[in-house]
Amino acid sequence: MHRIISPENIHQEDRQRVGGKGYALAQLVKGGFRVPKTVCVTSDAYREYVAQTGLRERILLELNRKSFSDMRWEEIWDCATRIRNIFLRKSIPSEIEKEFKEIITAQFKGKSVVVRSSAPDEDAASASFAGLHESYVNIKGVDKILDHIRKVWASLWSDAALLYRQEIGLDIKKSSMAVVIQEIVVGDKSGVAFSKSPNNDSQGIVESVYGLNQGLVDGAIEPDRWIMARENRSVVSHTPAKRKQWMIPDKSGVQLAVLPVEVAKRPPLNPREVIRVFNLALDAEGFFKSPQDLEWTFQQKDLYVLQSRPITTLSSQKEDDSRSWYLSLHRSFENLKALREKIENELIPGMIAAAEKLARVSLSELPDKQLAAEIDHRWEVNQKWTNIYWEEFIPFAHGIRLFGEIYNDRMRPEDPYEFVDLLTHTDMASLERNQLLEALAEMIRENQSLAKGLSAGQYAGLDPQFLEGLDRFVEKFGDLTCAVTGGTQCEQASDSLYKILLEMAAHPPINTGQRKLRKKDALKEKFLNAFEGEQKKQAVELLDLGRSSYQLRDDDNIYLGRIEAQLLAAVREARRRIDDFHAGRTRQKIADELIQVVENLDQRPRSQSPYKQQPGDGFVIQPRQLIGQPAGPGLAKGPARVIRKTADLSEFKFGEILICDAVDPNMTFVVPLAAAVVERRGGMLIHGAIIAREYGLPCVTGIPDATVLIENGDEITVDGYLGIVTIGSSDL
């Protein structure tokens, strides 16, 4: 068994076992190129590891919870997170570990290395995995190296890699991974070179940065760029970079540092060096008999090839295009920081201001025509902010994801979502709203006559203090029972709101745990203590970003809801006028424009009508146990309350199980009454899961057709640990 092979022992028949990168490096070594000391961990070793630890089946179980095409990207991310965490926690079996340690110690003698992925060509040359799998730079010590081998293995199952394989139709069951371990050459300047330009057959390209070339490959640092003429091997043009930063090794890993001003004045390569690098690329092209894309580094006078791969045809250029989309799923910390600034300082104040501005217009005083124009205007404002929501707010959720990844890497928790506990209990707007609701419910609890009046529908004589509180609430949070989408159909709020308040008042107040808060503090301390110095500072920043991202995940829709509430108010005013006219309460004819605007709104597509059970040949199909994604731990039982339209929310009773298509942040006010939450939409970070987690409720997401298969009143058991929903009692 050759679990680890040296380049000189790699032959053509080993190509699949060592992967494309490993095989090319072996060729280069044999061809006399200067390559840092390298060994390859074969894909056999990967297969042994996943077979012996049970991981192979565990991964397939995870990925086959439901049909892949039924999974939303968020669910795939969740799957990938769970799988990655299994890799992080599952050590390499001792026999394999012993062999790895012996060879790695003997080969690298305590020197720092780069641990790179080297995916076997799963489907000939058309599929390029460049950048989809992880590589780690400056790893020192045999235990750390072994750790990073597992991380590279795990990257075979990242969401981006999974989606990409799915798109190009590869069988994920056959996926495996080889790993290249290479002694690190700390170059003074590094870069890439294309022996032939993808855009111009007569030219080549050399790109260079100071320091390690990790920064260039990641896209973090802009390189100096030379266009080369292939024929006479000369420089056609040079585009200098701004040269502000460089990537250098730090204690463990690499860091982006400010480039010293003196150094930044000169291009990283002098003209002779540019030619030398380009010659190397052409030599590699001659050796491999195809144009090459080369990574190189200069250590003083010595020029090393770090890796070389073929520049494939135009068709693979196309593949690269779709790959870049999957690569973009990973937003960098810097990007997210900039996005956060924009959202917090510009977009949210903008949304609040837009809602306030609309609220200042006195609708009842507008003539019909102007009211029609106002509805149009409000419709547009609402559209505009909905679009901003999709374009700017949704991507910011990556902040949670980035934090989760770093947390799991460092802490290796048993529960891959432990990190969410660290992000909760921020000042989410929906929690603030629910607290206000709770305060109103408390007033009802303490005041018998208030409860009686509300139940009897006698609103006139209600306690003015209560009514005032209620007004403030509606003003701040808009119309409770309207969804963000399709909300123009909704009715006056008060009745529904009274019902919910009475239901809340009939039960003791819900206390969202002190216990969790304490746990959170301990987790935070443990997490931050796992870092030192500069890294600790970054960890603090990352936690802050994660919290902001998590909080916004809930709040953004609440702010959007305020804008929509203003649209709804205008629509309601129009409807009132039309109704008054039809009922003969007014003789004034309604302007055509207004009627038209309201009619147009009604023509908007409505949500699907609920499924009716199909009769057929005396057989009745009944769902019993539905599998989704575990999104909030716990086990709960209760009658189902299926939310098919927003008005259903007002019927919500204490202890029921909330079954819905998607928990809209504007509906989360019933969550404190619920015993558990079940949602069609999948993912750990969707609103339903977030708010369920805040209240410590079991939650299962990603149950296809949840609102179709489950009926009101069905006895439901929600297993939030395993992601299972059981319908019906245990009788036959």
Add this chain to the structure above:
Amino acid sequence: MEPTEEIRSRLRDLCVSQKLAVVSTQSDGQPYASLVAFVASDDLRHIFFVTARTTRKFAYLTKDSRVAVLINSSTNEESDFHDAVSITVIGTAEEIRDPERKKVLALYLSKHPYLEDFARSPSCAVIKVTTKSYYLVRNFQNVMELHVD
């Protein structure tokens, strides 16, 4: 006659080679069969499996602990009729708690490492079947019984 030790060893072999078993429970006289991933103790006195607490089989075996377990080596081929070995076990089932649960889980997961998340879930119960009798069926219709004292 085949020595007892040899029969025991055959039973053990089948229990080790097979991953799945059928467990039968009952409710109001209505039998109910379920597929489970199991592990047997080396002395054959116990068979263990894990089930979610929300399942029918869990509700039934809680009401009536008497169960039957079928383990067999059939592969859905014609040759199964002469070749497959099957055992039916009867016994009583109960949920076990820590510290026994922990020990059994280690044994269970050494056979089914891919079921770690499932088996460790707080919503799942570890069930111990204390075996009373084994019925070994070979060569289509040859049946030997082994009673546990």
